[in-house]
Amino acid sequence: xxxxxxxxxxxxxxxxxxxxxxxxxxxxxxxxxxxxxxxxxxxxxxxxxxxxxxxxxxxxxxxxxxxxxxxxxxxxxxxxxxxxxxxxxxxxxxxxxxxxxxxxxxxxxxxxxxxxxxxxxxxxxxxxxxxxx
Amino acid sequence: xxxxxxxxxxxxxxxxxxxxxxxxxxxxxxxxxxxxxxxxxxxxxxxxxxxxxxxxxxxxxxxxxxxxxxxxxxxxxxxxxxxxxxxxxxxxxxxxxxxxxxxxxxxxxxxxxxxxxxxxxxxxxxxxxxxxxxxxxxxxxxxxxxxxxxxxxxxxxxxxxxxxxxxxxxxxxxxxxxxxxxxxxxxxxxxxxxxxxxxxxxxxxxxxxxxxxxxxxxxxxxxxxxxxxxxxxxxxxxxxxxxxxxxxxxxxxxxxxxxxxxxxxxxxxxxxxxxxxxxxxxxxxxxxxxxxxxx
Ligand SMILES: Nc1ncnc2c1ncn2[C@@H]1O[C@H](COP(=O)(O)OP(=O)(O)OP(=O)(O)O)[C@@H](O)[C@H]1O
Ligand SMILES: [Mg+2]
Numbered sequence: 001x002x003x004x005x006x007x008x009x010x011x012x013x014x015x016x017x018x019x020x021x022x023x024x025x026x027x028x029x030x031x032x033x034x035x036x037x038x039x040x041x042x043x044x045x046x047x048x049x050x051x052x053x054x055x056x057x058x059x060x061x062x063x064x065x066x067x068x069x070x071x072x073x074x075x076x077x078x079x080x081x082x083x084x085x086x087x088x089x090x091x092x093x094x095x096x097x098x099x100x101x102x103x104x105x106x107x108x109x110x111x112x113x114x115x116x117x118x119x120x121x122x123x124x125x126x127x128x129x130x131x132x133x
Numbered sequence: 134x135x136x137x138x139x140x141x142x143x144x145x146x147x148x149x150x151x152x153x154x155x156x157x158x159x160x161x162x163x164x165x166x167x168x169x170x171x172x173x174x175x176x177x178x179x180x181x182x183x184x185x186x187x188x189x190x191x192x193x194x195x196x197x198x199x200x201x202x203x204x205x206x207x208x209x210x211x212x213x214x215x216x217x218x219x220x221x222x223x224x225x226x227x228x229x230x231x232x233x234x235x236x237x238x239x240x241x242x243x244x245x246x247x248x249x250x251x252x253x254x255x256x257x258x259x260x261x262x263x264x265x266x267x268x269x270x271x272x273x274x275x276x277x278x279x280x281x282x283x284x285x286x287x288x289x290x291x292x293x294x295x296x297x298x299x300x301x302x303x304x305x306x307x308x309x310x311x312x313x314x315x316x317x318x319x320x321x322x323x324x325x326x327x328x329x330x331x332x333x334x335x336x337x338x339x340x341x342x343x344x345x346x347x348x349x350x351x352x353x354x355x356x357x358x359x360x361x362x363x364x365x366x367x368x369x370x371x372x373x374x375x376x377x378x379x380x381x382x383x384x385x386x387x388x389x390x391x392x393x394x395x396x397x398x399x400x401x402x403x404x405x406x407x408x409x410x411x412x413x414x415x416x417x418x419x420x421x422x423x424x425x426x427x428x
Contacts, residue, residue: 013314020346038346038377042385045348093386103349107385 008060010051010077019048019060023075026062030071031133040073040131043111046104047077047127053098055079055125065130072132074114080124087117138252140259141245142195142238146187149241154183156237161230169220178213178230185209195263198270210267214274218282224275231268235260295321297328303335304404305367306397310343318354325358329367336404337362340397342373352387359391368392368407372400 008019023044027037044060051058058079065072084090091109096102109115114130146153158179166172185206193202210231217227238260246253295317298306307325311317329337339358344351359369371393374382382389394400405411 017312017314024345035377035380038381039384041346042348042381045346045350046385049348049350101349101353101387103386107349107387110384110386111381 005061005063008062009057010048010059010079011057013049013052016045016048016052020045022062023073026064026073027131030064030073032073032131033133036131036133039111040075040129043108043129043131044075046108047075047129050104051077051079051081051125055081057081058124065132070132072113072130074128074130076126076128078124078126083121083123083125084117084119085121087119091117138249140195140256141242141252142256142260143190145238145241145245146190150183150187153234153237153241154180156240157183157234160233160236164229169222170217178209182206182209182213182231183234195259198263198266206267207270210270211274214271215278218275218278222275224272227275228268228271231264231271235264238264295324297324299328299332299334300338300401301405301408301410303333303408304338304401305329305332305334305336306338306340306401308340308343308397311345313344313351313354318358322354322358322361326361326365329362329365334367335408336370337367338370338372338397338400338404340373340400341371341378342375342397344373344378347374347378347382347387349385349387352382352385352389355389356391359389370394370400370403372397 006022008022009015010019020041024037024041027040032040048060051060055077056079058077058081061076061078063074063076065074089095091106092102093106094102108127108129111131112129113132114128116128117125118127119125158176161175161179162172167175189198189203189206193200197203198207213230214227217230239257242253242256242260246256295307295309298308300306305325305328307321309321313321325337325339328334339355341347341355347355355371359371362369369391371389371391373396374393392403394403402412
């Protein structure tokens with residue numbers, strides 16, 4: 001198998017395209033079907049854009065998963081931005097502090113099998129998602 | 134304390150400029166003829182470069198290449214580098230142009246200082262710093278040019294890949310292909326709105342079969358385009374939402390609130406109905422003629 005982990009920097013909007021492409025390639029490698037591929041790529045696109053827009057840039061770490069023959073893909077998005085003061089509020093559909101639709105974060109959670117946020121004001125944000133075959 | 138002896142570089146450059154130039158050109162030539170650039174052009178660049186370097190050193194010494202005396206040399210360096218990047222030279226090949234000036238200069242310094250190792254070492258060091266700095270600038274200029282080329286190509290692709298097609302009197306189609314980032318979407322939207330006005334279109338079909346990912350940003354762009362088209366008097370139909378994309382959009386929670394059809398052909402049929410037209414079957418199929426052999 002190819003390198004089980006890789007790290008991508010998120011500094012510009014082109015980097016978001018690169019994250020999507022890499023996630024798509026890894027999802028195919030993990031054997032995810034077309035619908036699951038599309039789900040995790042879309043979730044990754046949302047989180048990468050939040051990392052860039054609200055987290056002042058950061059990185060995405062991709063990891064191939066294998067658990068008792070089950071395969072999957074995990075991605076960690078991490079930034080050292082301002083953090084999210086109220087996570088429940090941020091997850092609520094329609095809540096945005098920017099010009100978005102306020103659907104990205106909640107949508108990403110619905111699109112994945114695992115979803116975890118660690119964030120505190122001034123401490124940055126780390127969001128982990130996974131999708132299993 | 135004795136002050137160190139003055140650099141002999143300026144006097145060498147004054148006395149031996151022609152020799153240095155011909156040695157340099159010989160070195161440049163030793164790589165063989167290159168069909169990307171003519172001998173004459175290469176020699177013209179070398180002699181112009183050396184001349185500007187001599188003038189700059191005469192005016193301000195070797196240390197301050199960021200200073201005003203080096204301005205003409207810096208400009209020439211950028212020009213040369215830019216043309217090499219366009220001609221398809223690699224950064225290494227481009228920088229070698231400058232680095233290959235070292236040997237002729239070292240050679241002359243060796244002759245001038247003779248056995249005075251200390252003086253020679255100091256001048257060699259000064260020349261090394263100077264040429265290295267110029268070589269690095271050359272690489273930077275090369276890279277900048279390549280980046281400009283890439284950005285220009287991206288813009289060209291953005292425009293190329295967003296043609297608005299007239300399908301029928303009053304019906305336009307916009308087949309979108311690829312990533313919809315913000316700058317491209319801007320172009321797409323403007324093209325569509327202009328075409329709506331120009332063709333007095335009633336209906337615009339936006340086909341997203343070729344869009345790999347529809348996330349909240351893409352959805353937002355689509356909605357804005359639809360709203361703007363409506364203000365221009367045209368209704369939009371979105372076609373080509375593939376099943377996996379439809380499912381993902383439901384999970385995301387985005388609602389396009391716009392008429393959509395599975396594919397462009399269904400969208401076209403609907404558009405025709407809307408403007409009071411229909412496609413009917415004629416009795417016998419008529420062969421398509423005249424296009425098979427071209428003109
Ligand atoms: N990495 C982050 N750092 C700081 N704040 C964040 C981060 N990610 C999200 N947020 C906050 O959470 C809010 C909701 O995010 P969400 O992605 O759901 O919506 P949005 O990005 O505003 O709009 P959309 O994603 O629909 O285009 C954001 O407006 C922002 O205030
Ligand atoms: Mg978002």
